[in-house]
Amino acid sequence: MRRKRNLEPRLEACGALLVARGRPCLNLKEAAEHYRALFNYREMFENDNPVELEVGCGNGAFVLEMARRHPDVNFLAVEVCANVVLTAMERIAAEGVRNVRFLNIPAETLPCYIPERSIGRVYLNFSTPLPEKGREKQRLTSPRFLAIYSALLQAGGQIVQKTDSEPFFDYSLEQYRAFGYVVTDVSRDLHHSAYAKENIVTEYEAAFAGKGLPIFRAVATKQN
Ligand SMILES: C[S@@+](CC[C@H](N)C(=O)[O-])C[C@H]1O[C@@H](n2cnc3c(N)ncnc32)[C@H](O)[C@@H]1O
Numbered sequence: 773m774r775r776k777r778n779l780e781p782r783l784e785a786c787g788a789l790l791v792a793r794g795r796p797c798l799n800l801k802e803a804a805e806h807y808r809a810l811f812n813y814r815e816m817f818e819n820d821n822p823v824e825l826e827v828g829c830g831n832g833a834f835v836l837e838m839a840r841r842h843p844d845v846n847f848l849a850v851e852v853c854a855n856v857v858l859t860a861m862e863r864i865a866a867e868g869v870r871n872v873r874f875l876n877i878p879a880e881t882l883p884c885y886i887p888e889r890s891i892g893r894v895y896l897n898f899s900t901p902l903p904e905k906g907r908e909k910q911r912l913t914s915p916r917f918l919a920i921y922s923a924l925l926q927a928g929g930q931i932v933q934k935t936d937s938e939p940f941f942d943y944s945l946e947q948y949r950a951f952g953y954v955v956t957d958v959s960r961d962l963h964h965s966a967y968a969k970e971n972i973v974t975e976y977e978a979a980f981a982g983k984g985l986p987i988f989r990a991v992a993t994k995q996n
Pocket residue numbers: 827828829830831850851852853856877878879880897898899900974975976977
């Protein structure tokens with residue numbers, strides 16, 4: 773993707789929305805000790821509302837609509853690509869939405885910032901399936917990432933996933949169960965299911981559904 777014009781000054785203009793950026797220069801354990809202590813939700817959002825997290829937020833359509841529908845929930849949106857997170861942040865800034873903050877970081881480094889057991893829900897919308905051999909570790913529902921989400925989620929916290937890829941969906945359900953999560957609300961054709969009415973269509977979802985592909989969705993609940 774070509775770098776956006778004036779990327780840095782535009783990111784800076786949205787600076788109040790951006791609470792973490794880049795890779796920490798300390799090792800992950802030291803970074804966790806250092807940065808996590810600075811990550812204070814009350815200061816960030818000026819309230820004590822519950823916090824939910826979207827990983828791989830893309831252009832921000834989902835988190836914007838979630839924030840509008842749930843003004844008494846705070847949302848953190850993670851996106852590794854600066855070009856992409858800029859679009860999301862400019863949207864949120866233009867709409868004057870107050871309950872969203874962004875982390876322009878790879879999700880691998882989330883434990884450096886987010887306090888343990890502080891998140892009620894993790895949303896994974898159309899994460900790249902990465903079916904190639906040798907790339908499993910990078911899948912956002914691999915055991916490596918489930919270990920991260922499990923540390924961040926409160927007891928009873930949930931992962932809500934949507935995807936267009938059935939093999940990736942089946943793989944993910946297997947991983948949730950292997951981690952002791954209870955899987956519910958499984959839909960293999962979301963747009964023709966009881967969940968369709970509440971559904972917020974993301975950018976990738978619109979593209980896949982536009983080609984007539986079914987959308988898969990499930991909720992995985994952490995037990996302790
Ligand atoms: C296929 S897009 C989906 C975007 C959006 N959720 C949607 O449904 O329209 C996946 C997004 O996840 C981001 N992403 C992929 N791996 C990531 C990682 N390890 N950490 C943070 N973001 C990641 C990509 O940059 C990309 O914007």
